Amino acid sequence: MPPVQPEQRELLAWYAANRRDLPWRATRDPYRVLVSEVMLQQTQVARVLPFYQRWLELFPDERALAAASDAVLHRAWKGLGYPSRAERLRATCAAVLARGAWPNDPAGLEELPGIGPYTARAVAAFAFGHPVAVLDTNVARVLCRRDGLDPAQGRAALQQAAEDALCRPQAVAWNNAMMELGALVCTARAPACAACPWAGRCRAARDPGRLAATAAPLKAATVKQAYGDPAPPRGTPVVKVVLALIHHDGRYLAQRRPADKHAGGVWELPGGKVEAGEDERRALAREVAEELGAEVLAARHLLTWHHRYPDRWVRLACYRVRLFAPEAVRPLASDGVQWFAPADLLAQVFPAGTAPLVARMRKYHRIAPRG
DNA sequence: AATGCGGGGTT
DNA sequence: AACCCAGCATT
Numbered sequence: 001m002p003p004v005q006p007e008q009r010e011l012l013a014w015y016a017a018n019r020r021d022l023p024w025r026a027t028r029d030p031y032r033v034l035v036s037e038v039m040l041q042q043t044q045v046a047r048v049l050p051f052y053q054r055w056l057e058l059f060p061d062e063r064a065l066a067a068a069s070d071a072v073l074h075r076a077w078k079g080l081g082y083p084s085r086a087e088r089l090r091a092t093c094a095a096v097l098a099r100g101a102w103p104n105d106p107a108g109l110e111e112l113p114g115i116g117p118y119t120a121r122a123v124a125a126f127a128f129g130h131p132v133a134v135l136d137t138n139v140a141r142v143l144c145r146r147d148g149l150d151p152a153q154g155r156a157a158l159q160q161a162a163e164d165a166l167c168r169p170q171a172v173a174w175n176n177a178m179m180e181l182g183a184l185v186c187t188a189r190a191p192a193c194a195a196c197p198w199a200g201r202c203r204a205a206r207d208p209g210r211l212a213a214t215a216a217p218l219k220a221a222t223v224k225q226a227y228g229d230p231a232p233p234r235g236t237p238v239v240k241v242v243l244a245l246i247h248h249d250g251r252y253l254a255q256r257r258p259a260d261k262h263a264g265g266v267w268e269l270p271g272g273k274v275e276a277g278e279d280e281r282r283a284l285a286r287e288v289a290e291e292l293g294a295e296v297l298a299a300r301h302l303l304t305w306h307h308r309y310p311d312r313w314v315r316l317a318c319y320r321v322r323l324f325a326p327e328a329v330r331p332l333a334s335d336g337v338q339w340f341a342p343a344d345l346l347a348q349v350f351p352a353g354t355a356p357l358v359a360r361m362r363k364y365h366r367i368a369p370r371g
Numbered sequence: 372a373a374t375g376c377g378g379g380g381t382t
Numbered sequence: 383a384a385c386c387c388a389g390c391a392t393t
Contacts, residue, residue, distance in 0.1 A: 024388095040388040041390075042378095042386090046380085047378080047379065079377095084376065136389080137387070154372095
């Protein structure tokens with residue numbers, strides 16, 4: 001078991017002291033968990049509560065629901081909104097009965113009709129105790145604010161961030177805690193940063209200066225600004241690029257741009273364009289293989305920002321990458337790959353677009369810009 | 372990647 | 383009047 005990190009302990013303690021007693025938190029019956037998850041899709045807790053109790057009296061298990069007629073089904077759901085959810089819920093139960101048993105992992109659950117990426121993980125975690133992270137609107141908001149992530153980046157990246165944050169030994173409490181924090185404190189409109197166990201760790205709370213230290217709630221606009229990196233206006237062409245920050249034995253890997261290309265001779269990090277439909281991590285692995293002949297062992301997201309050109313924006317996502325065999329990457333004069341001590345690396349000229357990363361690295365290594 | 376899909380609460 | 387909510391399926 002991995003140890004529980006300090007920031008994880010802080011949130012779990014807050015949750016233990018502030019959690020609401022919601023009926024679906026007191027069961028591990030997959031059917032009851034599923035009913036709550038589907039009712040809670042785009043619907044607030046307070047609205048769901050009375051419907052949930054009534055529904056379970058009417059349809060106590062999968063079999064009862066699967067046998068319900070359209071009329072009965074819709075009457076019971078009336079008032080909750082998105083009535084197609086009721087049909088989906090019934091279809092899910094019918095599929096489970098036909099199948100003979102519940103799938104108990106996220107992949108199996110997601111194959112059931114009406115179950116998407118969120119609900120699959122929710123049932124896997126809450127009913128079957130799988131150590132998986134759920135990603136809903138609350139979790140996404142909390143993570144984006146705390147770590148300064150771009151909320152507009154794809155679901156895959158945010159799901160990965162949620163997995164990275166997950167407290168695996170206590171996945172049920174953790175997932176509930178993340179959502180509870182988003183619902184009660186880190187709300188969309190006026191977050192109550194003064195009541196937040198993570199205020200001291202949160203980029204969105206820290207950046208606007210003293211605001212969060214006072215009782216005054218953060219304005220939504222302030223929070224948005226705190227991301228620091230504005231999203232491109234709609235219609236702007238955006239080129240996606242991934243960069244690999246490879247650290248081994250006290251040195252960083254860099255390579256020189258080919259002399260015949262734009263900004264030839266300038267040092268840069270390994271990486272390149274994300275192809276259409278390609279995952280960032282896949283692009284990272286591909287570029288590392290192509291440019292270094294090396295295999296990625298692990299990659300952690302470090303920083304994402306935009307660089308603007310007159311005709312387009314470039315979205316740069318930098319990952320801290322560990323290689324399977326870093327010692328096998330040798331400096332070769334011919335392909336311009338070289339290991340640098342931090343100070344030597346930061347003394348190089350980099351493409352202008354990497355300024356935010358260079359600034360972060362200077363801060364991290366406490367290396368002042370050349371004067 | 373963008374829409375449609377309800378209904379009710381909050382700002 | 384706009385925004386928000388324990389999303390999913392379809393285009």
